[in-house]
Amino acid sequence: MLGISHLLISGTAASLLLQTADPVLIAVGAIAGLLPDVDVSTSPAGKVFPWISGYFQETMPHRSMTHSIVASAVVAIASYGTAVFIPQFIPIASALTIGYTFGWFADCFTRGGVEMFWPSSVRCVCPGNRNLRLKTGSNAEYFVLCILVAIALSAFSINSKGGILTQFNRLIASTSGVQGVYNSSGSTHKIVANIKGVRAGDRSKVDGQFQIIQPNGTGFIVLEPNTNKLYKAATDPDSQIVIEQITADVSTPAITTIESVFVEDQVVGEAISKFNRTNTNVFVTGDLSVEDFDTSVLPRDPYQFKFIDASPSSIKLEAAPLKVVMKFLGDEFASGSLQVRSIVSSQ
Template sequence: MRSITHALFATTATSLLLGTAEPTLLLTGALASQLPDVDTSRSIPGRILLPVSSWLEKRYPHRTITHSFLATGAIALVTLPVVIIASKLWQALILGYFCGWFADVFTKSGVAAFYPSAARLVIPGNPQLRLSTGSPAEYFVMAVLILVAIALLTINSNGGILRTFNSTLGIPSGAVEIVNSEGSQYLLMAQVYGRWAIAQQSVNEKFEVVRPLTQTDLLLKDSSGKRYRTGSSQNCQIIASRILIERSSPVRLQVQEMQLTEQVVAEVLAQYQNSMSERTYINGTLTVEDAEDLVVTTHADSFNTITLQHGREVGVVQLESASPAEVLSLLGDYYASGSLIIRTVEVL
């Protein structure tokens, strides 16, 4: 079997089994696939590593010791320190070496996979179906491997099979899964198809993802900053039939937690003003003193980021992804106690 066929087989297997499109890992797998043929000086690795290939060639027949589970295990042990630096690199190395010799089991002579046993592993049992080096059948296998590799690289570049499946179908629960896995790394946009819950008009718009709310619902915002619960539950302002998630830009998250004990809300938030931006979201619960005159306006057609429950002498305010401007406008002059989590998304 040709060297390029070995490389294609190893590259495809590395991309499939490691779920990666990382060039370094794919190249490692492809290069490692050439090493089993170091047992002959006529091969490319044999010519490069001539002292090693000459020594092996004199002592072992071709496709025996280097084409075996024994050699694969030995390579895995010798290169084990690589795991400390990069575990996936080590996996690609071992996988590439294994694929390099295992591909030869489909040739007419097979390999001594169970060395030191002389028994040869040959697949399939029918000799007429086995590959010959340079035959049309090998070129057909190469073409299939190229197509499969291209498909795998495309899928893995877009986040893997599960993400591609979810993105294609656009099911709201699948969109939530994508946001859960990628929301801390990328600014995500959602193309939403569905209808407005109240107006019953169709929706075909793009929104920025704020965060997941449930397993089926997302909190999204439009260009003006207005937020909407979007998904399949009855509480949504947008009932979505499809939600397609797209990556926009890499981001860095900053999360700060604060405790308030009868403090003026505006004075506390002023301490964090320098780190706040248009993508700063505040979550938490505050007990507000002297809240008799505190009024929170609610909207049926959008998500209410601030809700209020009145008690005898205090008001309990619930914040869900509220902006600093909203919090300051409503609660800035009040004394409050409770805990807040400030999450800021910084676009890189």
């Protein structure tokens, strides 16, 4: 099989299985697809590693040990073993393992086949009829190349727009699809919801983009970027936006962290002021016990999500913006536990 075929097959496999359009990961996967042919001195891998190629060529037949499950296991152990000490290497380790495996597996469709279960010398081929298998440089292989190019371009296009899950979510336009996108990418990226529906208060139409802050009931607490107002978008009775259709897009990189804070007869502002950081949206959830709290000072907007619910003796917070908490509760003495959700933008 031609080197370009290995590059396309392995690069496309890495893109599809990792659901990525990252050119580095795709390139790693593609190049890894050439490595099994290190057992031939005339191959690209053989020319780069002539001493390794010379050893394999003298001691083993072509497409034997380097084209086997054993070889893939060795590559996986070596790459993921490195990732144990360098966690950032995990995506590259995955691309390397996927690319290498698909690189030799593609040769099952050639006339010579591969010794997939090495050290067994039995050759695995597909299909069984030798005349239907690919011959290197044949018209049939070039036809397959054209198909691979189309698949590769489609995979890159899909993954550059958020991956297969995002595209499926767009198709079904339901909260379950959005939940799947949020679960898979919400910890590393901002998730933007495209919502069509009506406002529960006045039944006015809603058709716009909102940033998802966190799930709530059957829907989500969302932030309107232009106004910085929070809403619950769902089909629940307490929703401010009643959803008719909803899809989600994976937006810019942003790391979401959740930290616990315990307040023990302490000024609330002092306990949470450390979370007031630049390029960070911070939301506070939890329950506090207070004494003689004046509830009349709290903001009241019937069209917005009620993120602070208070009585003279207790305060319940849910996705309350940090700045609002600092403004209205910052000087209060309280006891209780809080969870602070920080969404840190990297762009």
